[in-house]
Amino acid sequence: MKLFKLLPFLLLLFVSISYSQKQTNTLDVNKEAVIAVMKTYKDAIQNLTTKGTIKLFTDNSEVFESGGIEGSYLHYVEHHLGPELEHFKSFSFSDYKIDVQVDGAYAFTTETYIYTIEVKPNDKGESKIIKKKGVATSILKNINGEWKISKTHSSSRNTK
Template sequence: MIFSCFPLPNQQAVALLGGALLLAGAAARAQTAPVTADEAAVKAVLTQYQQAVQKLDTTGTHHLFTANSQVFESGGVEGTYRHYAAHHLAPELKEFSAFTFSDYKSQVQVDGSYAFATETYTYTIDLRKGPQDKQAKAPIVRRGVATSVLRKNAAGRWQILSTHTSARTPRTKK
């Protein structure tokens, strides 16, 4: 054995160091693994939804969600996406002059016909100036996170089955 001239504690140290290097190499490869076609397709669904919100228009977004989808927002159960869009999101978007995302990051893990996504972002909402408002209202800025479960349907298209979003006022830097 090549290490036979070293006392046993050094052999253990070398073995541990070698194991650590192997794990570090595996972790580096995992971080640079190419995006699969399914991961890209899931991210495309998330992007389409994000773009619709930024355009302040939910028209046609129902196809991004399953018919029996569930939407949860900041501790509230909003029902299916169709219900949420019609009774919450669309009316709310009419009150905005702009909705922008920044600092957006997403992680997707695909497991067969299901995908699990986590998105983090900052969003800024500019409210429409009302007829009685003397000046524009201050923008609303929040740090948000969304977790979603998507399912690949029989046609091979990814759809959001469940999504939960929450947000808070950004912490000020000290």
């Protein structure tokens, strides 16, 4: 008789544990997918290209950089990032860390890094190295099973 009284409790416990494990697995999968999107974007920049990056952003995305409103990602690529990358010989990230929080259909990232840019030589053959500590925060939205960057803000300061 006591077993019959415990059976509903044990069944509820089993279902709760199974559901909790499924939620954790889903959260881990989503975090990994978000990290993959951010890595794809970072890798493109390091390769001095914006090719294929438009698909990483929502149509109504917004880009903010060092206190400026850059507009949509498409506008940012056409009027800022794309032309800027043409002047660089190299762009690399080091000490890169990412934190991801997933909440339903949205994900929030914080990236910290040091970036080093080598500018192509000018007419006099002079080159320049820029090294800065940076941080970027982004909001991603899950649209039809794909994570896309909706808003991103980055800023930097001189390294010590």
